Amino acid sequence: MPMSHEMPRSADRDEPHRLGALGPRVVRVAGGIGIAALLASVVLGSLQPDGIERLSRTYLVSFSYVLSLALGALFFVILQHLTRSGWSVVLRRLAETFAATLCWLAILFIPVALSVRSLYGWTQPAADDALLAWKQPYLNLPFFYVRAAVYLVLWAALARFFHSRSTRQDGSGEPALTLSMERWSAPAMILYAFSVTFAAFDWFMSTDAHWFSTIYGVYYFAGSVMGFLALMALAAIALRRAGRLTRSITIDHYHDVGKLLFGFMCFWAYIAFSQYMLIWYANIPEETAWLVVRQSGPWGSLVIVLSVGHFVLPFFGLMSRSAKRRTTVLGLWAAWLLVMHWVDLYWLLMPRWSGEHIPFGVIDVTCLIGLVGVFIAAAARVAARHPLLCVGDPRLAESIALENA
């Protein structure tokens, strides 16, 4: 009986599976636009009174955005090894590449680290603020920086671990590398879960240091994975348009990514509903204060936008089989959800500082473009050095042969 035949190791040798000249071009263009936009944001910021504070806040929003995409990628990589996944091998390098930007994101964290005073009220607590005094053993600057360093180093190390082993396998095809990645994926997942949770608490939840929600880490995680899946769909489509990986990534892989995207979009809605409903229902002032700002005035309209745009529309839009199997339709929904994911983070963080009104302006856009540009450039830089496909993965053939019933 039967065991499955040995699987052939290599993919279609003729298929272009390197970025080639495209790599440096993307790095130049995206990096150039990104840095220009970041500079423009600084100029815009310094033109206004309090403009630098304003900039630091929108920077945190967009930093949380690109960080979430990279963390979503890291989760995807760890999960594929944890489940010994076969179908996803042709996509895994994309995820490894985006995860590998985490060491660059550590540099992008520096502006956040420098503007803690305008971001985190707990750095200058009022003398009579007993609550902040209570939290002081956790929310104090030295410990904050130590924790931030731990998270950033840990993520960079995890991403590097999986990326370097996988690229080493490109040449050798050594199955032992797969086994070692599988073996470490379980502890990696545990480290990932706690580090992402506490980073979300520290960097995002503590902007409103009086408030707390146990599900906050899961909320950030849910959006992150959804955002990354949308990004991966778009990246694969872009590569296909550019004539790369045209045969390895088949329509069945898009279909599967679409299913996961749909699933995590629903998961986000489930987590968002759980948080909202439980706070609303219990109606305890120390918790509702956070929601009141976010659901009154123009922010309240944003809640409707998020409910509809981040859940209801894509729920119906992505449900059908044909939507997930047409790259144009899938790509449009992916792009839409990436926008919604940013809106979600904006809604999550910005009301703390702006109060009743939505301060949306040019500086938000330039700062977002800046960070996304640098992020893409970093990813392209990593991608250019290696094949776009895990060509040495023992399960590559299994992945290429994927067929959705």
Add this chain to the structure above:
Amino acid sequence: MTGTMSTAVIEEFDNTGVAPRQRAPLVLGEHDLASVTEAVCRVVERPKPPRAWYIAFAVSSAVTGMLFAMIGYLFLVGVGVWGVNNPVSWGWAIVNFVFWVGIGHAGTLISAILFLFRQRWRNSINRFAEAMTIFAVMCAGIFPAIHVGRVWVAYWLFPIPNQMQMWPNFRSPLIWDVFAVNTYMLVSLVFWYVGLIPDLATLRDRATTRIRQIAYGLAALGWRGSQRHWHRYEVAYLLLAALATPLVISVHSVVSFDFAVAQLPGWHTTIFPPYFVAGAIFSGCAMVVTLIVPARQWFGLRELVTRRHLENLTKVILATGSIVGYAYAIEFFTAWYSGNAYELFTFVNRALGPYAWAYWIMITCNVLVPQLFWFKRCRTNLVIMFIISILVNVGMWFERFVIVTTSLSRDFLPSSWDYYSPTWVDILTFIGSFGLFFTMFLLFIRYLPMVAMAEVKTLMPQAHGHGGKGGDHA
């Protein structure tokens, strides 16, 4: 799994290997399609079950009788026969309800969610797990129903139009629970039944007595196994899996709402819904291991439910157990971080107060013991996994006990604090519910195919002309 796969009629062939280039076989031994049918049907078709079955059935139905005696006593005298008191108005009944509903999660997780994730190893255990789910939900449903006090008006739980214009409070999660659990029960039942149809037809075709022929024939709904039947069957199955998936998550989320919408410290926390769902799957998969380890041994199904299946289940237990551990940690951290004196008190009280013994049983069984599953030896050793699976359910029962009791027994007003202890009626009712569960299970094993024959056959190389699709996941 470096050795050859071709001669595997060894006792307990080890298919838990990890070689990445090939997928492990999921059906061992010299099985062909006919022998799989034979192996599964044999159990059901024996003219008489073994003596052990009669003994087990006698014991479990006696215990079920005790359950109904306790319920009768409760109806005659009132809820006062339980240990519930003024602050702790939810005692063992609600603990048992959440415990059983939780166990009822594994079946649909395995049959629906793992199906959508193309985890093909589920094919050999889904029937079994779904049956377990249905019986567990039956046990669960009893407890809130008999807890309502005036049981003769329990039908008020349903929004039945009436001349009094009286409706349940739709804003109460307790009524959402009625809907959630009933919907889940219904969909699980339909899912289970749809999956059974081809196998019922097999039993019909093999029937040697008129009664069996008629009974299985009616249940098989005229299944002939035509191409068209299979096509529609597979579409229906996929749709049901897609519908059942959000239901699995919704049921225990709604159960968690029963607690989390309240303002009571220890109950009100936003992580409750996903945390409860993870805990439910944790306990459900543990119950599957508890039942299937002896069952595969007794009924000669070791080649269909292999070590690899069991190892995969232990990994699900470890993963969901880790999520539960994560939730405990985040809850405890936030109890401190929130700066809320009541919240912090509740958590310190849980760990050090009068119920500390229950809390530490919970931590030991749910967080510490499953760590053994990091070791492959524990994931593949039947005795160890059997013991751990039981401990996990002990721990999960205590988790619900800790949540229900500690928060209620010491709330905001110290003058109303009280200690809760169960009465003999509480204890015997809970034990009785196991009687009902096992009675149903024994009937299931006796009259229905315990392994989904049709689905297992898709795992075999014979089902795939081109070979290579016979292994663990796609």
